[in-house]
Amino acid sequence: MKGSRGMDRLGGEGPAGDRIVFEGVTLGYAGETVLRDIDLEISRGESIGIIGPNGCGKTTLLKSLVGLIRPLSGRITVFGEPVISARRRIGYVPQRETLDISYPATVFDMVIMGRYARIGLFRRPRDLDRMRAGQAIADVGLAEQAHTPIAHLSGGQRQRVLIARALSADPEVVLLDEPTAAVDVRAQREIVALLENLKRERNLTVLLVTHDVNLVYPIVDRIIYMADGRVFIGRPEEMLTQEKLQRIYNANVIVTEADGRICVIVGDVHHG
Amino acid sequence: MDDSLAQVVSDFFTFAFMQRALLAAVLTGTLCSVIGVFVVVRGFSFIGAGIAHASFAGVTLGFLLGIHPLFLAFLFSLLMVFLVGWATHRGELKLDISVGIFFAFTMALAILFIGLMKQYQAGVYGYLFGDILSVTSSDLWLITATAVLVLTAVGLLYKELQFVTFDQEMAAACGLPVTFLYYLLLVLIAMTVVVSLKSVGVILVFALIVTPAAAAYQLVHRLTPMVFVSAAIGTGGSVAGLILSYVWDVPSGATIVSLLTLIFFVSLWWSPKRRRCSCKE
Structure with a gap:
């Protein structure tokens, strides 16, 4: 089997402007291939769970959608646009360990950073930006902690702040890298419930990397499975x-x- | 002591060199402590120290060739910035390793250039240890112009510098020009270091950059208040250090840095962050 060719391509219907498309994409670092020959089509509003062993390329795939990794070959488009110009339509939630909690910032300071690229160089945040950031904080249930330093938050709350930062830019697509990792069971359930709500209310397209198939199974439409540099996609009941x-x-x-x-x-x- | 203070105040009004020294203390104190905030939160302390030492190689070459020392100091600082950046990005070297290599190399160059000088140059040691009382009008103009330039750049790109020093990868994912901002910050640090050499010297300049910001970091939880507290500590400490050094007739740069270090320890002791940690334990 080569890449995802011949596999289920649900969501491939409709115009390219409504899909995230990987066409013959190979991804890697410094000449070393991590994922090869990826052919994927993801429709607007779909939720995709991405699973696979450690180091199989799950984060690499997400990073390629925000331009942090450029394809070694092939082409990626997001709703008809190349990745670089589509970045403002995408909210990226990195792994929680990447968050520097020693940085002097409150929840609000951090969340409004998600809007900085939209605001543009040399310009100050306007009332609209502050309102959107405040709304994103409220959406993840942290309104009371808006002016709390990030160092004072629990693991689950930090994960919510990362999600709020991604939401503050009004994205159409949200990429989440292991949002339920290293938090307690209750926080895991709360984060999954939060994602379910956000997807419904904002009609988001969601790509979610996880190690816990069981936890995200109820909220995903399809699952991408990665192993040995290959990408497989299908409905959960088909893939699992x-x-x-x-x-x-x-x-x-x-x-x-x-x-x-x-x-x-x-x-x-x-x-x- | 009272007589001494009255004498100092009188001297500040009487002597032009004292007025220039005071103005230089205010400007370098403010400039270093503001840029220092980004150095501290981004973890650039070592690269900053490396830039300071690279600039000394430029100073010594300037004396050797008869070119303005600060011009070559700036050139060497820029060279350090771009070599370290290039080695880190291209050669996959860790930042501290590439800084360590160029730090030692530029100091070796400085020693080499001093060795090649045919006669003793007292001015070289002025840049090594700094002498704020010898700041000239043209030095002051250079410090003022640089301070305006650096502080304007920081003001205009404040939110971008905040994002890139907090989370460079996310800033890139959002579409900010992170490579430009990364090098810009390093160039601003280099400019700050170079114009402060005359006042505090190569060895102490980095303390003036790091210590006020590190003290401010202990006292506040947000970046903007940290900038203002750091500026207050840096400026106040520099002016107070200058006055004390004049009263006690001791080297000004060393007095300023010693005073700032004392303020840092008081901040550490008084820090709400430290108290919070103690409560948790």
């Missing part, structure tokens, strides 16, 4: 089958159901 997961991970995988939810358990790795 024992046969496909074993082929991708080259390991024993048990897919079971508990309390109406899919559970994926990866067992021994195959050798040779």
Whole structure:
């Protein structure tokens, strides 16, 4: 199998202006290929979960959509525009460890930074910018902490601030890199519920990197699975089958159901 | 002491060199402490120290060739900025390693240039240790013009510098010109270092940049108040240090830096951040 060719391409209907399109894209660093021959089409309003082993290229794929990594070959367009000009339509939520909590900034200071590119060079934030930042903070449930230094927030609250910063620029697409990692179970549930609400209220297209299939399964329309430099996409019930997961991970995988939810358990790795 | 202070006040009104020194203390104190805020929050302390030492190689070459020392100091500082930036981006070297290499190399050059001088040049040591009382009118004009230029750039690009020093990758993802802003900040640091050499010298200039900002960081939780508190500490400390050095007849640069360090320790002790940590424990 080569890239995602021949796989399910749901969302491929409609004009290119309503889709995120990867055409024969190869991604990597300094000549080293991480993902090859990616062909993907994601429709406006879709939610995509991205899963795969560590180092398989999940973050690389997200970064390619905001221009932090340029394709070694191929072409990426976001709603008909090349990535560089489409960046203002995309809100990026990086991994929480990248947040420098020692920086002297409050929640509001950090969230309004999401609008700085929109405001433009040499210009000061206007009332509209402050209002949008305030709205984004309220949307993630941190209105009372708006003037709290970021160093004083809990792990779950910091994750919400990162999401609010992405939302403050009124994006059409939100990319989230492991938003439920390293927070407690309650905070994980709250973040997933928050994403569900935001997607519904703002009609966002969501690409979400996660290690927890079970947690995000209810809110994604399709799943991208990555392994060995390849990208596979399909509906959750199609992708989360024992046969496909074993082929991708080259390991024993048990897919079971508990309390109406899919559970994926990866067992021994195959050798040779 | 009272007589001494009255004498100092009288001297400030009587002697032009004292007025120039006071003005230089205010300008370099403000300039260094404002740019220092971005140095501290971005973690550029070591590269700043490297720039200061690179500038000394320029000063010594200036004396050797009979060219204005500050012109070559600025050229060497820029060279340091772009070599470090290039080595970090292209050679995949960590920033501290590339700074460490060029820091030592430029100091070696400075020693080499001093060795090549046919006669003893007292002026070189003036730039090494600084002498604010010897600031001339043309030095003062240079400091003023640079302060206006650097502070205007900081004012105009404040929000961009804030974003890029907070989270460079996210600033890039949002579409800000981060490479331009990265080098601009380094060039502004280089300009600040070079014009402060005459007042506080190569060895102490970086303390004037880092210490007021580090003290301010202990006291506030936001960048904008940090800029103002740092400027107040830097300016106040520089003026007070100048007066004390005159009263006690000791080197001005060392007195200013010692006073600023004392303020830093008081800030550290008084810091609401430290108290919060203690409460948590």
